[in-house]
Amino acid sequence: MTTIIECSGIELRASSDSGNPEPLLKINTFTMKQSEQAAIMGPSGSGKSTLLHLLAGLIKPNNGSIQLLGQAIHALSEKERDHFRGANIGYIFQQFHLFPHLTALENIMMQHIITSRLSAREAKEKAQFLLDKVRLSHRVHYRAGMLSRGEQQRVAIARALFHEPKIILADEPTGNLDSKTGLDIMTYLIELCREAGQTLLVVTHDEQIGSLFSRVEHMQKLNEAYYPITEIKQ
Numbered sequence: 001m002t003t004i005i006e007c008s009g010i011e012l013r014a015s016s017d018s019g020n021p022e023p024l025l026k027i028n029t030f031t032m033k034q035s036e037q038a039a040i041m042g043p044s045g046s047g048k049s050t051l052l053h054l055l056a057g058l059i060k061p062n063n064g065s066i067q068l069l070g071q072a073i074h075a076l077s078e079k080e081r082d083h084f085r086g087a088n089i090g091y092i093f094q095q096f097h098l099f100p101h102l103t104a105l106e107n108i109m110m111q112h113i114i115t116s117r118l119s120a121r122e123a124k125e126k127a128q129f130l131l132d133k134v135r136l137s138h139r140v141h142y143r144a145g146m147l148s149r150g151e152q153q154r155v156a157i158a159r160a161l162f163h164e165p166k167i168i169l170a171d172e173p174t175g176n177l178d179s180k181t182g183l184d185i186m187t188y189l190i191e192l193c194r195e196a197g198q199t200l201l202v203v204t205h206d207e208q209i210g211s212l213f214s215r216v217e218h219m220q221k222l223n224e225a226y227y228p229i230t231e232i233k234q
């Protein structure tokens with residue numbers, strides 16, 4: 001199976017006025033194969049979101065290599081990383097980040113305006129197809145702000161899948177939802193990614209969500225720079 005994510009010797013330091021920047025993240029190796037699905041769990045502040053930001057190319061490591069789909073993204077400029085992300089990564093946030101005054105359909109079509117590879121008609125058909133996939137065909141023309149939080153997250157998932165990215169990164173996608181809705185949403189996401197052969201990496205605090213994944217990485221083990229506050233106090 002093709003390797004999709006390959007990180008080695010990653011180091012990220014906080015910028016500091018003291019001239020002695022503290023290490024935030026030190027990850028020896030982290031890899032994921034095509035179609036693989038994994039959850040990242042760990043205490044608050046252990047670097048889970050920071051790892052996703054590195055993988056999405058939102059920030060660059062101080063040292064180390066991040067290869068996504070065979071491309072060394074740590075060596076790209078910010079503009080090149082933006083382009084790479086737009087073409088290959090779907091990012092799902094805890095806070096959904098939808099436009100509340102636009103309909104579910106329009107929120108997904110916004111992706112079309114950014115990538116503009118399809119005609120408006122094709123984009124509309126695809127957005128409708130995706131809303132059907134996340135079982136929201138009855139809410140296509142509802143404004144996002146009028147939808148329940150679970151429905152809003154399903155729109156956000158459909159939006160993230162629109163450009164058929166090879167990699168889906170999700171940062172606490174169920175963190176704003178009650179546990180039943182959260183489990184339902186994660187089950188959709190897992191199924192959709194499996195069908196499409198996408199690599200899925202999900203940050204979660206929730207043990208039940210974690211139990212849906214056969215691979216669970218614990219940030220305390222992954223991140224050598226992380227020292228639990230309790231140990232420091234002792």
Ligand SMILES: Nc1ncnc2c1ncn2[C@@H]1O[C@H](COP(=O)(O)OP(=O)(O)OP(=O)(O)O)[C@@H](O)[C@H]1O
Binds near residue numbers: 044
């Ligand atoms: N640019 C930055 N400069 C300095 N410190 C940072 C920066 N980005 C993140 N941090 C720090 O790195 C640590 C890890 O943050 P991160 O948000 O990745 O943790 P997390 O595991 O996702 O936590 P949570 O579960 O609470 O969201 C935190 O202590 C945070 O304050």
